[in-house]
Amino acid sequence: MVLFDLETTGVRAGDDRVIEIGMVKVQNGKEIDRFNALINPEIPLPAFISRLTGITDHDLVSERTFAELIAEIDTFIGDSLLIAHNAAFDISFLAAEFERAAFPRSFSYACSVKLSRRLYPAQRRHGLDHIIARLGLTVENRHRALDDAFVIHHFIERSRQDHSDEQVMRHLAEITLEKHVSARNKPVVNLPEGPGVYVFEDEQGSPLYIGKSINIKKRVQDHLRSGANRFTENYSSIRTIRTTGELGALLREALMIKTEIPLYNRMLRRNRGMLLLLKETTDDGYISLKRVEVPSVSPDEFASFFGVFKSKSQLEHILANFAKRYGLCHKLLGLEAGKGSCFASQIGICSGACSGKVTPEDYNTQLMLAFHEYSVDAWEWEGPVLLTEENNEGDSEQFLIDKWCLLGSSKPLLEKFNSSDRMQYRFDFDIYKILRRHTRTHTMKITELQSAEELQLPYYLPARVSRIQGLQ
Known part of the structure; x- marks a missing residue:
């Protein structure tokens, strides 16, 4: 078994990074090897982490990255059972780093907190500090990876003394879990962190799933971390379209799903009467x-x-x-x-x-x-209106709306436009719900116009959208 601990830049495996790893390999109750390394996270280290661990940016700047160490870490772990305190936290970071490096493997792991609760049910607390106090240990560098890994080692050995070796191993077997890292989970560090639309694509570039978010990178990381959707197992690349804000992302998502027909979008995919x-x-x-x-x-x-x-x-x-x-x-x-x-x-x-x-x-x-x-709310303006969406970066986008029909925009609504496309009134209930919510509950600049023709926007919805929806 390998007893291990990680120090990190924060608590979110999708956004934060590992800065230190400490591992102790044990066989028949004896240490047979150890591994300890500081790791360059390639992001600034928060001050509170430096205060907690004593590790500084200066300590890490010349160290290797996790990707550069990954082969050594993988070899050291081998097929051993990993044991960590609050293992779900450490395993999530370990798996996230392997995913970023597109390094496939599986981990078998168990949590020493769960083991302590099973073996010592009379104890009220099972945190690492309480175990240190319970065992009377002296830890020179608390909140350093290797020292904390040795605390787990001492706890396991004390448990073997207080209980039978067979009992400890039986409990470990009962709480052992598996974590799989897919080679398809590509690094997502270059994804934009602002609003927009993202498209999971297969090897042929066909869309598997289209989604939207006010933070593309975070939402994609959530998909990959959860592993709850089949498209995260089958994708080859991720395409993104940045937007000014949420409204632009919502409208493009609805339109793109109906034109590109992604395999795993169920709610809006079918274009029907x-x-x-x-x-x-x-x-x-x-x-x-x-x-x-x-x-x-x-x-x-x-x-x-x-x-x-x-x-x-x-x-x-x-x-x-x-x-x-x-x-x-x-x-x-x-x-x-x-x-x-x-x-x-x-x-x-x-x-x-x-x-x-x-x-x-x-x-x-x-x-x-x-x-x-x-019911469809009555159109409350006398003529068409121009919705203007702005963000804190000074960017803006305008949408031309009349009678709840989306006519055009100041930026491409879809990736392919034909210069012959002109304004077409076509009602789409999904688009209507988006527009109604934003005109009712959002702070949106609304400019009334005498006619749609008085404003010449560069982009209008392509005619192929209306053909797909059966509209003329």
Whole structure:
């Protein structure tokens, strides 16, 4: 087994770096080898870390980087069981450094904190300082990697004395975990740290996953660190598009997913017709709903429908839920057909619109309340508007919007544009939700225009977007 400890520049494996590694190799309870090295993290050392460890930038500047030491570290570890105190922390940093170096391997590891809790349940605390006090040890350089690794060594040996060797090894076997580092996890140190869109691509350059973030580098590191998504195992490269701010990133992500069709984007990937609920009024004044699926809808028709819904099954679920929650009529919702009152009225779910027990005004109010989040807000400006997004670096981007339709921008919305592309009014519900949220809840400069033609922006949405969505 190898007992080890790391000193680092901070607590986040994705952003911080290892500055010292100390390892003690033990066989049959005896030390047979040791490894200790200071490591150049290639980033400034925080002052509090220097105070804690006594290590300074001057100590590290001439040392080798982790990538330059990685072969020696890998050889020393071999296939040994790694044991560290609060092992999840140390293993996360060790794995992150191997990932940055694109050095594939697996680690078997166990945590000495967990072992202490199992072997000494009467003890209230199991931190390294408490174990030092419990064992009566004198540690010359606390918070230095090799010294702390030897504390773990002393703890293991004391545990063998207090308990049987078989018992200690059995507990270690029960708490041993595996950590795998993939060769595909390329270094991400050169990714931008600002807002934008990132694309995981395969070896042919085809998109696997498209995402957005206000900090591209951090989000990509989170993906790689979690390993919860298959695209992190299969990608070959990462493409990025910087934006001025969050709005630009959100709009580009939605457009790129629908044009590039990445394999692992599920929510927005499919370009389909719009499933709507068309509002009609009965002779008695009640609003009834009719399901329609259309390739497009005119912005002037917003007031006549609710939508857009993802699927027929989702719509069925929403209708049934709202009927029960708001006392809505199954017949007026299109859930039942036939004459007379609906079955839901007979069992007390429907408030009785189908039998005249509730007035059209009261029923319609409940209906509008239920479907408020699925309605499209009226366009509150007289004409088109220009949204201006700015950042602290003095950069800005303008978006031309009219009737919730995104017409163009001052920077490319997609990577390929045709000079013949002109403004096209096409409603996209995903784009609408982004624009509504930013015009309602964000501090955004909004400039009203007399007409869209009065402002000549260099970029408009390509016609191929409308063709993919079935819009003309």
